[in-house]
Amino acid sequence: MPVRAYDTRSREKRELGTLVEGEVGIYVCGITPYSPSHIGHARQAIAFDIIVRWLRKRGYRVNYITNFTDIDDKIIDAANKEGVGFLEVADRHIEEYFEVMDAMNVQRADAYPRVTETIPEIIDMVTTLIDRGHAYVGDDGVYFEIDTAPEKFGQLTGQTLEMVRAGAGGRVADTGSGKRDHRDFALWKLAKRGEPSWDSPWGSGRPGWHIECSAMSLSHLGEAFDIHGGGSDLMFPHHEAEIFQSECCLGHEPVVQFWMHNGMINVDGEKMSKSLGNFWTIRDAFGKVDPLELRYAMINAPYRQPVEFNSIMLEDACMHQRRLVAAFSEGLSRFGSSDWSASKELSATAERLSTGMDDDFNTRVAIVEVQSVVRNLRGLLDSNEPDEGVSAVVGWLSEFAGRVLGLLPDEGSIAASLKKEESARSEIAECVEALLSKREDARESKDWGSADSIRDELSTMGVVVEDGPEGPTWRLG
RNA sequence: GCACGAGUGGCAGAGCAGCUAUGCAAUGGACUGCAGAUCCAUGUACCCGGGUGCAAAUCCCGGCUCGUGCUCCA
Incomplete structure (x- = not known):
């Protein structure tokens, strides 16, 4: 059965026909490392981790790229406050990002390009956009001119030029002073005194917010690729800006076949944000639950739905995940793991799980199947005469709860923790x-x-x- | 205001035309001195109003409510 995925641009779920048979190029907008990673980053990383795992299971050779925006206003602010270089701030938070993601079984991407290592490619792209008449040099930087490709406006959000014009209100005045139209966006920002900067044909400065992703996806995945992902809050303006830049620069469309967006995290019914005081870093969450319990919580809803984050859902996730690990560990240590494919029942369960995953990566359906397998396993383990059937169930869990969903600790650490418990x-x-x-x-x-x-x-x-x-x-x- | 999405049982949360979702909680039972753990069984749903179907949580139209986006954000 083919994998189907939802594309934000066409607003439909359709079969994943890739540009090159059997291969998938996927680019996901990563983080700006100016503060410790929060649970929204976890949700995004885990969502795409599972998408990539499933594509690989389905036999695709996947090239998964996700970036770090390691130069940006907030990083500069943080560095100035601490009196250190901006790269020190970025590096520290990138290191922290990998630590927490590793703990949650997020597999590493194939490459993590950084803006500061992509400056020549960015300059090339901006140059091309100017040459083709899509960009102009203003007083304080280079801007993309929306009016040169108005038909590309609202590709992801359905908004029209007029709507955004009307909605802009008093904000027009305080946007970049060199803009001809407030909807134009910066490609290159000239440096103010003391800011980190790179030389360019337009003066020393740094890239605008959006161009980096166009440049990095182009240099890693080429002029057209299969999937571009990110949080749904990036649809506008960031991803629409990318559509303008990439398509106008390369002169063809679409550059991206599928735009995929993960839902946000809501805390008590509202989007998590620092200003509302309902903000959780990943380490805050680790103070309440184990990393894999948090992972469970993040995939308990399909990736496009918002995740409701509160104490009830956390307890719920915690309980289910512990049940799973406890049953799996006991089964593994007592009976070992074996091939499950001879079991009709396990095959049927695997089939239902796979159908769910093929249908836009529905992890919730997958979890339902895992839950019922865990329930059966529990029953077998507690019955008086558990038999070899247990090892097949363990094998099934190892494959689906483990390799596909990433919910199981590796067998070495399960053995270690059993040993530790045994000695205690x-x-x-x-x-x-x-x-x-x-x-x-x-x-x-x-x-x-x-x-x-x-x-x-x-x-x-x-x-x-x-x-x-x-x-x-x-x-x- | 405009755009996008969502409204399902006590709770979390799938399904998206016909066939038990699942889990937690609840109730009854098995096992127990009690408790716990486990197992078995049971009940309670589909925002409102129209429409199309033999058949509608599921499709269409109209409401209402909520969330997100329109500014940096995963």
């Missing part, structure tokens, strides 16, 4: 067994008071006692 267990085992046997004596003589107080005592040691048909068992809570 064995340290106190003797003491616990002694207390338990005292408790059994009390239970034998129906002295429930003593039995319960021993259980309370164990509970303060962090030991949870569970009475079963074959006597009591205990675990660390």
